[in-house]
Amino acid sequence: MRALSLFFLCLAVPCGRVMLGETHGAPQVLVPIEAELLSQLQARNLHTGVVVYARVAVDWAGPGCVLKQGATLEAKVVDVAPHSKLSPTSQVALSFARAQCGKSDMEPFALVLAAVAAPPDSDGGSVSTDLPAALGGSSTPGTAIPATATVNSFRSVDQQVDPMLINFHRFPVTANLRAGDVLGIRGLKLSVGSGPENSSVLSCSGHDVDLLKRTRLLLMPSSVTNAKPQTATPPYQPAEGGTPGLVARLVSAAPAPAPADDVDACVPPECSIVSAETEVPADSRAQGSIPIHSLGYAPRLQIEIESPGQDETLTYLSPAELLVTFNPHSLVPRHGDLTAGSTVRVIRAALVDVAARKVERTVDWRLPDSNQYLWTLARHRVLVHVGSELRVYGPGMRVEQRIALVGPLAFVRTSPDGKVLAVGTIKERHTPELHNKLRESLGQEPEEDVEVLALNEKFEIVAAATSTSDRLPPTLLNEGQVKLLLQSGQAGLSDKHYHLTLRTWDNLSRSLGRFTSSCTPEVSSLAPDLVFLVTCDNTNHAREYRVMRPDGKLVLRGQSMLKELGHAAIGDGDTKEFAVKIFQADQPVLPGEVFHPANLQSVELGIYRSENGKHLFSVHVGDPAASAGGYALAPGGGQLAVLTRDRIALYAMPLE
Secondary structure (H helix, E strand, C coil): CCCCCCHHHHHHCHHHCEEEEEECCEEEEECCEEEEECCCEEHHHCCCCCEEEEEECCCEEECCEEECCCCEEEEEEEEEECCCCCCCEEEEEEEEEEECCCCCCCEEEEEEEEEEECCCCCCCEECECCCCCCCCCCCCCCCCCCCCCCCCCCCCCCCCCCHHHCCCCCCCCCCCCCCCCEECCCCEEEECCCCHHHCEEEEEECCCCEECCCCEEEEEEHHHHCCCCCCCCCCCCCCCCCCCCCCCCCCCCCCCCCCCCCCCCCCCCCCEEECCCCCCCCCCCEEEEEECHHHCCCCCCCCCECCCEEEEEEEEEECCEEEEEECCCCCCCCCCCCCCCCCCEEEEEEEEECCCCEEEEEEEEEECCCCCCEEEECCCEEEEEECCEEEEEEHHHEEEEEEECCCCEEEEEECCCCCEEEEEEEECCCCHHHHHHHHHHHCCCCCCEEEEEEEECCCCEEEEEEEECCCECCEECCCEEEEEEECCCCCCCCCEEEEEEEEECCCCEEEEEEEEECCCCEEEEECCCEEEEEEECCCCCCEEEEEECCCCCEEEEEECCCCEEEEEEEEECCCCEEEEEEEEECCCCCCCCCECHHHEEEEEEEEEECCCCCEEEEEEEECECCEEECEEECCCCCEEEEEECCEEEEEECCCC
16 A cells, blocks of 8 residues: 555644645645545446546645535546456456546546545435525615616625535544545455556455445545655644544434424314315316417327426416416427527416406517426516526516526525525536536436525525535525425435424524425425425325424325325415315326326315415316416405316305
8 A cells, every 4th residue: 555644644733634844834734635426336337447426525725726615526447346256355446537626627637545434424414405594684785686677697796605505524534544444334445546547446355346426535636645744743632622533423323213203283273184074075166267279288298207397387467467378399499419598498478368368468488497487476476587587577467677697597486475585596517528427427417506696575685605406495484494404314214304494584493393204305385474395104105295384383284195296385475375286196106206297187276274274165177287386376365277288277266
């Protein structure tokens, strides 16, 4: 093994720094590079010349290179020997030779793998993107977006990044860390710099070398590890007040017992439980329908989907105006590979006079992605993603605001009262060539940085932060942000324990409840100020749904059969009512399974009072559009609109 005594002088100074020498009596220090594998590495699936990628976990700067968190490191398999009867010892030799040194493309930068540790509990902690705590409204310092501006850029924002948004996975530190150490991976050995092309050799006896995704790596530049040490290695001394020998808990540790499940306390008369016995029969007070085939509306029924889509929406802009949006599936010209900002689909928007049953105007929006493109705002307005900007449309479909985006849109989330708006834009880490290589290697889109901006109701920027694309979008209430936390130590469990909390805008925290789920929970907010939570039952994976107040008390709770899916909810802040929509399929559909829109036989919509969950009204609509947003409550109540495969169905609701 090549000596790395200079590297391991880091154990004598704070934060794992390496002493490079003396300058005017003061030692120069260099922090080791902490990284994690981007995909699983198995000897039996490798061959010489295969490229392996890792991701930098913590910002690093050193001779000849600056590495930002998330930067890509490239290694080559220079030798591999799978386990077999003739070769009981499996080996993989990795040579790190290229890195993203402060740029989006790769450049030569030789590194030596010096230590390895088991992956962190990748699911522990916050699952969703976190906004800065102290937003506080328009009084919070920020760069304002003038309401009259037609083009406003997020690029000029200069805000301090909230450190809570950055997900650090520090390499475990022990009092006696040495070159070649392997922590938390039984049977694995590491020979540092002993292989060809300055590679480090991983080996196992009796089975294949097998490293899981996100296995932690500690690396140093070859120029440093080959240098002669300037000073002798002093004995390890823990920092003042510290305790030597402390090791970060690894994924192999047993999970702590979960607190009692307390999110299901549905206490009448402040909460209602939905069941077949208590559900009111579907109401037949249909006011009529509006056919929209003539506009080019023709849903595709045989495509494969995992959940109701984002192509169709219904939104009331006034009691008499209904905005209908859908994908007419017109041909979109594409020439070669798509570039940033290229049109991926066209959405047709039609403003319908509900009373006269006629279309007032139509417009086509060009979208650069296939994600959600429309969100409701206060005062009967909508926010729409069109091209490279966000637009605010009011009654009459008049444009009230334009906000330019400086990157692909990751998400938009709003508080129920419309006073806080969170906008996330993607900051591409890679060149197109590297992006394609990573996507091919990983089998999915690579992780990107996300710039998060918080805006107030005047569309003034009040805070900014940085997150990553693997986090769920934030969920906002009027009082603050709802955070979904996963108990640590559950990476290998199918039924996971979650904790839902509310962090208020003045940085106070309260618990909303704890629960278990066999699928990733879906958390959203709705007017007037409620949380909608969808989970999966631990025994049969059927969906469960809950509507909660900001104090964690339940308003409504329901359980669904496996044929019921696509749970969604909207609310009305004026009437203090909310609607829950549930699709009925012709056969059981497990979470994550693929199905066809034609499999959706009907949709059930229930209207409830937000104060106590009292059931007010129900409709049962056949042949629904496979849309997450194909329904709407009229302002002031009295009418419900539902999109089907060939029309808009209108229902009269009782006014109380």
